[in-house]
Amino acid sequence: MGRSRTLEYPKTAINKVNRYNVRETYDLEAIHTIINESTYVNVSFNTPDPSNPFPVTLPMIGVAASFDHPSSSLGEPLDIYVHGYVSARLMNLSRKPGGAAADSEPEGLPVTISATKVDGLILSLTPYTHDLNYRSAMLYGYATVVTSPEEKLWAMEAVTNTVVADRWRHTRVPPVSAEMSATSILKVKVVGGSGKIRVGGPRDEKKDTDQAQLVDSIWTGVIPVYEHFADPVPGRDNKVDAVPDHVVKYAKEMRERNQRYAMDVINDTSQD
Numbered sequence: 520m521g522r523s524r525t526l527e528y529p530k531t532a533i534n535k536v537n538r539y540n541v542r543e544t545y546d547l548e549a550i551h552t553i554i555n556e557s558t559y560v561n562v563s564f565n566t567p568d569p570s571n572p573f574p575v576t577l578p579m580i581g582v583a584a585s586f587d588h589p590s591s592s593l594g595e596p597l598d599i600y601v602h603g604y605v606s607a608r609l610m611n612l613s614r615k616p617g618g619a620a621a622d623s624e625p626e627g628l629p630v631t632i633s634a635t636k637v638d639g640l641i642l643s644l645t646p647y648t649h650d651l652n653y654r655s656a657m658l659y660g661y662a663t664v665v666t667s668p669e670e671k672l673w674a675m676e677a678v679t680n681t682v683v684a685d686r687w688r689h690t691r692v693p694p695v696s697a698e699m700s701a702t703s704i705l706k707v708k709v710v711g712g713s714g715k716i717r718v719g720g721p722r723d724e725k726k727d728t729d730q731a732q733l734v735d736s737i738w739t740g741v742i743p744v745y746e747h748f749a750d751p752v753p754g755r756d757n758k759v760d761a762v763p764d765h766v767v768k769y770a771k772e773m774r775e776r777n778q779r780y781a782m783d784v785i786n787d788t789s790q791d
Contacts, residue, residue: 528713533562537725542790545599553615554656554658555593559634564628566608571691575608580678583598600704604716614663625661632657632660635654636653638780642739644721644733648723652781654715654716654717656714657714658707658709665704675687679776684768722791741776748774
């Protein structure tokens with residue numbers, strides 16, 4: 520049996536990592552996993568307003584998934600779906616003006632999607648070598664508003680389930696028409712991406728580790744950092760005594776997974 524093929528985003532001038540190449544990754548599964556394990560993603564875009572020269576960045580709930588191929592794994596090409604209000608500026612800019620774009624132009628609003636998870640604070644001998652253990656992902660693509668009712672409903676379910684796994688079917692669904700009308704789903708066709716991942720402990724330079732006075736007087740190490748999913752707390756209007764199993768399970772699994780990863784990567788020497 521042959522080895523499974525690992526898909527990567529092609530390196531281009533846009534997505535190429537320029538520093539700390541040992542930390543770079545173009546692996547689709549690694550990048551999509553960071554996106555889907557992040558509580559939110561940042562969506563950045565430019566506006567046509569000449570009075571505002573600054574890019575806009577919005578924190579949004581998003582998920583890497585495929586409507587056309589719903590059984591696709593995280594290691595395969597995926598789109599990014601983000602959820603927003605129907606009249607939000609990002610949604611309005613992503614609607615096609617005057618119909619389809621010219622054949623030579625990409626369709627949609629150019630956007631950058633990013634996500635970062637911090638896994639540890641690296642305390643070294645000198646300020647210069649202090650660092651973080653982290654996982655970060657950047658994706659580049661073109662955003663359009665989903666107009667198909669079937670795809671929109673599917674994407675709303677996917678986004679809901681990225682907040683808490685299996686949450687959609689445990690709520691009042693499907694949404695009523697007013698909710699569907701007030702909600703827009705943005706679909707980003709990804710054209711490139713990259714990630715950076717830092718693992719391990721402090722990495723001081725030899726000129727410092729050779730100085731016994733420094734090594735004997737300065738504590739070095741790692742403060743693990745992980746997102747803690749605490750025990751669920753009932754809402755004010757909640758009338759259900761027992762917390763549903765899917766909620767308890769998700770909080771427990773995420774809490775344990777985040778802690779385990781943050782601790783495990785401290786002893787990872789693959790980047791030394």
